[in-house]
Amino acid sequence: MATKQNGKYTILICQGTGCVSSKSDRITQELENQIKQSGLSENVHVKLTGCHGFCQQGPIVIIEPEGVFYTQVTEEDVAEIIQSHIVDGKYLERLFYHNPVTSEAIPLYKDIPFYSRQHRLILRNCGHINPERIEDYLATDGYAALKRAIFEMEPTQIIEEINRSGLRGRGGAGFPTGKKWEEAHKAKEQPKYVVCNADEGDPGAFMDRSVLEADPHSVLEGMAIAGYAVGTPEGYIYVRAEYPLAVKRLRIAIAQAKEHKLLGSNIMGSGFNFDIEIMQGAGAFVCGEGSALMYSIEGKRGMPRVRPPRSVASGLWGKPTSLNNVKTYASVPLIINRGADWYTSIGTEGSKGTAVFALTGKIANSGLIEVPMGATLREVVFDIGGGVQEGKRFKAVQTGGPSGGCLPESALDLPIDFESLTKAGSMMGSGGMVVMDTDTCMVDLAHFFLKFCCNESCGKCVPCREGLPLMSKVLERITQGEGNAEDIEQLMDMGNTIIKGALCGLGTTAPNPVMSSIRYFRGEWEAHVIDKKCPALVCKALINFYILPDKCAGCGICLRACPVEAISGGKRMVHVIDQDKCIKCGTCLEKCPERFSAVVKVTGEQIAVPKEPVPIGADK
Amino acid sequence: MIGTTDLVRQIREILTPLQDRHVVLIPALQAVQEKFGYLPEVAMEEIGRVAGVSPNVVYGVASFYAQFRTTPVGKKHVAVCQGTACHVRGAARILEAIERALDIKAGETTPELGYSLETVACIGACALAPTLRINEETHGKLTTNDIEKLFPKTSKPEETPNS
Numbered sequence: 184m185a186t187k188q189n190g191k192y193t194i195l196i197c198q199g200t201g202c203v204s205s206k207s208d209r210i211t212q213e214l215e216n217q218i219k220q221s222g223l224s225e226n227v228h229v230k231l232t233g234c235h236g237f238c239q240q241g242p243i244v245i246i247e248p249e250g251v252f253y254t255q256v257t258e259e260d261v262a263e264i265i266q267s268h269i270v271d272g273k274y275l276e277r278l279f280y281h282n283p284v285t286s287e288a289i290p291l292y293k294d295i296p297f298y299s300r301q302h303r304l305i306l307r308n309c310g311h312i313n314p315e316r317i318e319d320y321l322a323t324d325g326y327a328a329l330k331r332a333i334f335e336m337e338p339t340q341i342i343e344e345i346n347r348s349g350l351r352g353r354g355g356a357g358f359p360t361g362k363k364w365e366e367a368h369k370a371k372e373q374p375k376y377v378v379c380n381a382d383e384g385d386p387g388a389f390m391d392r393s394v395l396e397a398d399p400h401s402v403l404e405g406m407a408i409a410g411y412a413v414g415t416p417e418g419y420i421y422v423r424a425e426y427p428l429a430v431k432r433l434r435i436a437i438a439q440a441k442e443h444k445l446l447g448s449n450i451m452g453s454g455f456n457f458d459i460e461i462m463q464g465a466g467a468f469v470c471g472e473g474s475a476l477m478y479s480i481e482g483k484r485g486m487p488r489v490r491p492p493r494s495v496a497s498g499l500w501g502k503p504t505s506l507n508n509v510k511t512y513a514s515v516p517l518i519i520n521r522g523a524d525w526y527t528s529i530g531t532e533g534s535k536g537t538a539v540f541a542l543t544g545k546i547a548n549s550g551l552i553e554v555p556m557g558a559t560l561r562e563v564v565f566d567i568g569g570g571v572q573e574g575k576r577f578k579a580v581q582t583g584g585p586s587g588g589c590l591p592e593s594a595l596d597l598p599i600d601f602e603s604l605t606k607a608g609s610m611m612g613s614g615g616m617v618v619m620d621t622d623t624c625m626v627d628l629a630h631f632f633l634k635f636c637c638n639e640s641c642g643k644c645v646p647c648r649e650g651l652p653l654m655s656k657v658l659e660r661i662t663q664g665e666g667n668a669e670d671i672e673q674l675m676d677m678g679n680t681i682i683k684g685a686l687c688g689l690g691t692t693a694p695n696p697v698m699s700s701i702r703y704f705r706g707e708w709e710a711h712v713i714d715k716k717c718p719a720l721v722c723k724a725l726i727n728f729y730i731l732p733d734k735c736a737g738c739g740i741c742l743r744a745c746p747v748e749a750i751s752g753g754k755r756m757v758h759v760i761d762q763d764k765c766i767k768c769g770t771c772l773e774k775c776p777e778r779f780s781a782v783v784k785v786t787g788e789q790i791a792v793p794k795e796p797v798p799i800g801a802d803k
Numbered sequence: 804m805i806g807t808t809d810l811v812r813q814i815r816e817i818l819t820p821l822q823d824r825h826v827v828l829i830p831a832l833q834a835v836q837e838k839f840g841y842l843p844e845v846a847m848e849e850i851g852r853v854a855g856v857s858p859n860v861v862y863g864v865a866s867f868y869a870q871f872r873t874t875p876v877g878k879k880h881v882a883v884c885q886g887t888a889c890h891v892r893g894a895a896r897i898l899e900a901i902e903r904a905l906d907i908k909a910g911e912t913t914p915e916l917g918y919s920l921e922t923v924a925c926i927g928a929c930a931l932a933p934t935l936r937i938n939e940e941t942h943g944k945l946t947t948n949d950i951e952k953l954f955p956k957t958s959k960p961e962e963t964p965n966s
Contacts, residue, residue, distance in 0.1 A: 204928050204941035238930030386925035387887030424833065424870055425926060465829055466869035468924065482828030482854065484867040541929055543888035549930035584887065617887045631890050635924065641867075746903050768899060770947060 191226045192269055193247040197310065198231045199396050200389070200428055201238030206258070210242055213261040227269055233397020233432075235310035236551030237297055240280060245292055245310075252292040253278040283547040283569050300567045302529070303553045304537045305353075305513045309397035314432050317439035320400040326445050328516035332408045333453045336519075338368060341412040345515070347523035349535035354380055354471070354508035355583065355612045356688070357534070357601035360515075363505050366495040367413040370503035375415040378499060378506045379406055381422035381429070382476060384468035385584030386635060388541045388615030391509040393551050395422065395429035398513065399436035405512030407446060407457045408519060413505050416456040421476050424463040433461055468585070468639035471613075472687050473498070473506050475641065486641040487687035508613065510539055530556035534600035540582075542568050544617035545575060554599065561595040564618055575620035579703070583612030585632045585639075586692030588699025589625060608699040610692070624721035625704040626711050630658040632696035636689060647690030650681040654697065662722040666712035671701055716787035723767040729790040730771070732757040734781035737799050741771035741782060756796040807845060813838070814849045827854040832865055840880070841872040869924075877912050877919035881905075881937050886925030888932040897933050898922060900947045904954035918954075 196202075196211050211229060218227050235243050240254035244264070251274055253264065260278060267273045279288040280295050289295050303309075312319035320326070332341050346361030367375060379402060383391040395402060406418045422430055437459055440446040448456045467485045470476045475485035477499045498504025514536060518526050530536050534556040540563065543549050547569030554563060560580055564570065571577045579589040588609035590597070597603050601611045619628065637651045654677050657670050678694030685691045701708055710716045717725040730741070730750075735757045742750040742758055749765045752758030758781075760771065772782040783790070817834050821827055831850045836842055842865055847858040854861065865871040883898045902908055905918050912919040928934045931943025942953065 200941070201928050201930055201943075204931055204934070204943050238928070241930075383927070384924065386885070386890075387929050388925070389927040389929055392927045425923070460825075462826065463830070463833060464868075465833065465871060466924075467867065479829065480826060482826050482864065484864055486867075543929040543932060544891045549888075549932075551930075581887065615887065617891060619891060623891050628891065631887070639924075746900075766899075769896060773947065 191228070191248075193228045193230050195230050195232050195245040195247065195310070197233070197235050197241060197243045199234030199238065199241075199393060200426075201234065202241035202243060203428070205241045205255075207242035207256075209258050210244070210256055210261060213258045214244075214265075217261050217265045221265055221270070223265070223269060227265075231313050231315065232310050233308075233312075233314045234393040234551060236306065236393065237295075237548070238551070239549035243310075244278075250292040251290055252280055252295060254280045283573065297548045297550065297552070297567055297569070300562065301553050302537055302555045304517055304529070305394065305401075305510050305539050306551065306553045307398075307517070308401065309393060309551075312398065314397050314399055315435050317400060317436065317443060317445075320398070321443075324520060325400055325516075326404055326440075326443075328519035329404050329407050329411075329445065330451060332411055332519055333450065333455055338412045338414060341408060341519065342368060344523050345412075345518060348518045348526040349523075349530075349533075350511065350514055350518060350526070351534065351601060352508055353510035353514070353539070353613065355586070355610065357611060360507060360511055363495055363507070364409060364412050366493075367503050367505040370496060372503055374417060375413055375503045376499045376505070377406055377409045377413055377415060377418045378477070378480070378504055379418070379420040379509060379512055380471065380473070380476060380506055381420055381426075381509045382464045382471045383423060383426075383509075383613065384471045384639075385586075385613055385615045387543055387581075387617045388584060388613060390539045390541050390551060390614040392423075392426050392429050393541075394509050394513055394539075395426070396432050399429075399432045400440065401513040401516060402509055403433075403436055403440055403446060403459060405507075405515035406459060407450070408515050409505060409507065409512065410457040411455055413503075416458060418457060418459040419462055419480055419499070420459060421462045421464055421470070421480055424465055430461060430463060437461070467641075468635075469641045469687070469689050472689060475687070476506065477504065484641070486643045487689075489686060510614070531598060531600045533602055538599055538611065538614065540614045540616040542616050542618070544581075545571050545620040545623065546618040547572055556600045557598045559596050559598055560590065563599065563616065564595065568618065571618060571620040575622065577618070578621050578623060579619040579625065581609070581617040581619065581628070581696070582615065583610035583692075583695070584615045585635050586610060586688065586695055587612045587615075588695045589619070589628065589703065590699070591703040594703075608695070608702055610695070622719055622721070624717055624719035625700045625707050626658070626661055626717070627719075627721045629697040629700040630655070630662055633658060633693065636693035640689065640693075644684070644686035644690060646681045646684035647686065647693065650677060650685075651690070651693055653677060654681075654694065658697070661708075661711050662717075662724065664711075664715045664722070664724040668709075668712055670712050671705070671708050674698075675701060714787055718786065720784050720786055726767060726784055726786045727762060727789070728760055728765060728767065728769070728771060729783050729785065729792050730758045730760055730775075731781050731783060731790070732792055732797070734779055735799065736779050736781070738776065738779070740774050740776065744770050744774040746770060752796045755799050757793060757799055757801070759793060759796050810843055811845055811849060814843075814846050818849060818853045822853055828856070828861065828864055829868075832861070832871055836871060840876045841874055844873070874912070875916060875919075877916045879918045879937055881918060881920045881935060882923045882926065883909070883920070883935045884924075884926045884928070884933065885922045886929060886932070888929035889925075889934060892932040894933040896947060897935065897945050897950060900950040901935075901954060904950060 244253040350360040351357040470485040475487045479485035775782040847861045851858045934943045
């Protein structure tokens with residue numbers, strides 16, 4: 184990190200996808216212009232970085248050496264930042280981060296609980312280095328592990344070190360990485376391949392994307408070490424085409440590493456060759472599954488096959504292939520540099536190291552976080568995430584995406600590790616963590632995940648292709664208010680059948696969101712099927728909007744906003760919603776001025792209101 | 804409209820640099836779609852020739868992946884994220900509001916190819932949920948008010964602000 188030298192400043196500006204969406208590129212431009220105009224170019228340096236992880240507060244600007252953290256910066260703020268912070272030496276308080284719970288202003292990066300409670304290993308460089316400059320990575324000991332691996336270690340020693348470290352695959356399944364490398368290393372057949380799985384398809388997750396965008400060299404270095412250990416000169420990165428910025432940064436990184444003789448032929452003069460090719464996925468969730476991913480690289484439909492053989496024996500083009508996740512590779516250089524003993528000191532008995540999560544949903548602090556394995560869900564959701572948004576209550580946390588499950592408040596003290604989460608009915612997953620408050624309907628959410636898996640089923644095996652749509656039909660019925668008491672058991676039954684019968688990981692885990700939801704939130708399911716109520720007021724068929732006659736001021740705002748002209752009324756007349764026409768879009772509730780708050784949303788009850796508009800006060 | 808021969812010529816130009824690659828088919832489909840916004844029918848044949856497979860196989864692969872389209876997209880291509888984070892933050896309402904504003908359903912295109920609308924599983928900007936993308940530009944933390952501004956009633960794509 185930069186230090187203050189004779190009044191010199193470094194302004195770090197985030198160029199991750201989140202902040203770029205919030206126009207951080209324009210801020211960069213403006214910063215550079217203003218610095219030039221003010222004649223400060225000598226002393227003030229603008230540095231682009233990857234994702235800081237706190238995307239919700241973006242665009243984020245950090246000014247070193249002090250480490251002052253400015254949030255939600257706009258183009259218009261730039262002049263004031265330069266004048267106040269740089270010229271006058273006065274921090275700009277209005278752009279500080281404010282603790283959402285206490286409203287306390289926190290000026291320094293290191294003091295913000297979102298960061299201070301984390302343990303950043305995989306994300307070590309994210310937000311601190313310019314991902315488009317290899318010099319930045321080299322300055323953080325980058326490629327030292329590769330050098331060490333090639334010149335001081337035998338492939339078997341590397342594998343031994345990774346085995347001893349207890350590193351497990353960060354893609355979700357948690358297979359021991361060293362064991363995978365060992366099998367690939369021992370495989371006789373040539374050629375072999377190492378492949379990086381960057382097909383982050385879990386909706387609600389962006390960990391891999393952020394690592395690739397913010398610190399691509401850490402992944403390349405890990406892959407090169409794997410290539411050396413496994414004994415192959417060929418690597419592939421399979422990355423989603425939906426991640427154009429990650430692809431761009433990877434391309435730049437590969438080119439720079441080749442220029443520096445850290446990739447390509449004869450790496451650092453050692454005689455070891457290793458090249459990496461980028462393959463862009465084409466939008467199929469199932470391609471996150473190993474065998475499907477490899478078929479996709481080959482240019483085929485990404486349909487999983489029966490295993491065994493496992494891909495370490497017969498993978499890409501039928502050759503031995505070691506497939507690991509982005510975060511697994513990013514962990515490797517650290518283990519080689521600092522040793523397996525150090526790595527095993529972090530985490531739990533069965534799960535070593537750290538876990539990265541994309542913390543999203545109804546949470547105060549959304550963003551990318553990293554904690555040691557064994558930290559509890561409560562620490563992540565409340566200490567780092569700041570809990571749910573103001574005025575709401577925590578309801579559930581979902582991990583593992585469409586393969587995982589929803590855990591209730593009673594599970595919050597579970598340690599985060601591969602075994603505990605699976606035992607509780609969810610799973611580690613690749614790192615999506617979505618928080619729900621009481622406004623989220625668990626039935627609707629389960630339906631959401633199931634529909635997702637229906638759409639993404641490749642169609643090869645019957646349990647998944649036919650079973651998931653059947654489950655979806657039952658769920659559709661339940662959310663329509665046409666469910667019956669037997670539906671719940673039937674869903675569990677169908678889920679168990681699919682789990683037993685489906686071919687690949689997509690199918691065998693797809694019923695999890697439904698089954699874990701029934702396990703922990705049965706009451707809410709019963710409310711839907713028996714009482715025909717949606718307690719979270721989400722399922723449209725089970726809710727109604729009413730305008731309360733004693734509160735309506737007859738202002739006409741809702742009437743004009745209603746997209747289907749379901750509201751009738753007039754000046755100084757109590758407005759009335761035609762329940763037959765209403766599409767339950769909620770626009771009236773949103774638009775009704777707070778001082779009136781005349782629109783209500785209810786489930787399972789009828790509110791007595793006039794049938795036709797009546798003059799205000801007529802009922803009094 | 805471009806004539807078929809011209810189209811074939813253009814497609815061949817795109818495919819030439821891919822010919823010697825180890826893997827051809829999916830990169831070829833992506834390159835053609837990047838140029839035209841969709842995969843014209845004749846592309847299946849041309850790509851098949853380069854990849855050494857039949858047009859049926861090319862179509863089979865193209866239809867498997869969500870990325871590929873066989874119909875043209877609008878000048879403004881709107882992709883509404885329906886990922887988990889967006890879902891719990893009201894993505895369904897955002898989509899409905901856009902459908903009403905543009906008077907088309909997801910998967911459809913407005914007359915004269917002004918707008919096309921599709922849903923996507925996740926654009927990875929979850930911390931800004933709910934989000935959408937218009938061509939290359941991502942918009943986050945959306946409310947139905949934002950939708951009214953982004954898609955004014957009877958708007959033509961030329962008049963859309965901020966994009």
